[in-house]
Amino acid sequence: MMQIMQQLSSHIHYLTPYQETDRPILAAITGTRSTLLVDAGNSSAHIQFFIDQLVKLDISPRWVVLTHWHWDHVFGMNQANTTIIAQTLTTEYIRRMQKWTWNDESLDQRVAEGTEIEFCSSAIKKELGDERDIILPTPDITFERKLELDLGRVHCVIEHVGGDHSDDSTVVYVEEDKVLFVGDALYPNIHVEPHEYTAEATLQxxxxxxxxxxxTVVLSHHADIWDGARYQQELNLLEQIARLVQEPDLEEQAIAKQLAQHYGRELDDYERETITLFINGRRRQQNREPVTESGI
Ligand SMILES: [Zn+2]
Structure with missing residues (x-):
């Protein structure tokens, strides 16, 4: 497994992501009194590997905060052996997920009925192999809007931000280090076909x-850590396109043209793809198609 421990700042260590089985970044924020983990990983093995590395550094976690309820961020919860903190919706979705089964048959059935996507189903099979006794405890502490945690000379703000990827998305800001963990909040909604962003949710x-x-900004599935400039660039891109797509008569080509004018240069592939994701969202809203209740 090609995952390595990295030190991000004087208080933060993290384990790099692993695309093959959709393992997100796991982080540990350490103060003089206690350590907070950001996300619980996609399996017992995933979180245990991280904790083993932390033990070598003499760090033992006391809390874990979940950035959102998707399987790859919560399946290691029980193995983490810490107090679990989650946003109201995250807790609600975990309670719903506690009733599901995870064998091939159930996964295939949920994919067939459209409550699960193939991408997650195959990653779950790869990560968990044949032994899938997944224990999903109910989070110990549930908050609605915002929670502040004092780890001892290190202060964390945990806040619900929502967004298209998952409406329970929560970020973690480490004040002393000016590090922001955004989880998957900046990613599009991948549980509808085609994938999409919506203007309203994005602007909010x-x-x-x-x-x-x-x-410093950490995206759960990005191996590269963003600096402030790269992050601002992304927020600006999302905001610009969201505003343009709100004009119902402005077509994809016209939006691309206006954005290119705004930047004073040609758009790259990533920027063009982002426009397409917003067009998808607008099209679905115009056709009044509901977002399919997706399992994961
Ligand atoms: Zn996610």
Whole structure:
């Protein structure tokens, strides 16, 4: 397994992500009194590997906060052996998920009926192999909007920000280090076909995120850590496109043209793809198609 421990700042260590089985970044924020983990990983093996590395550094976690309820961020919860903190919706979705079964048959059935996506189903099979006794405890502490945690000379703000990827998305800001963990909050909704962003949810999200003076930004499935400039660039891109797509008569090509004018250069592939994701969201909303209740 090609996952390695990295030190991000004087208080933060993290384990790099692993695309093959959709393992997100796991982080540990350490103060003089206690350590907070960001996310519980996609299996017992995943979180245990991280904890083993932390033990070598003489760090023992006391809390874990879940950035959202998706399987790859919560399946290691029980093995973490810490107090579990989650947003109201996250806890609600975990309670719902406690009733599900995870054998091939159940997964295939949920994919067939559209409550699960193939991408997650195959990653779950790969990560968990044949022994899938998944224990999902109910989080110990549930908060609605915001929670502040004093780890001892290190202060964390945990806040619900929502967004298209998952409406329970929560970020963790480490004040002393100006590090922001955004989880999957900046990613599009991948549980509808085609994948999409919506203008309203994105503008709200960008507004929430702008409150934080972030110099270092961690996206759960990005191996590269963003600096403040790269992060601002992303927020600006999302905001610009969201505003343009709100004009119902502005077609994809026209939006691309206006954005290119705004930047004073040609758009790259990533920017073009982002426009397409917003067009998908607008199209679905115009056709009044509901978002399919997706399992994961
Ligand atoms: Zn996710």
């Amino acid at each position: 999200l960008v507004d929430m995120l702008r409150q934080y003076d972030a110099e």
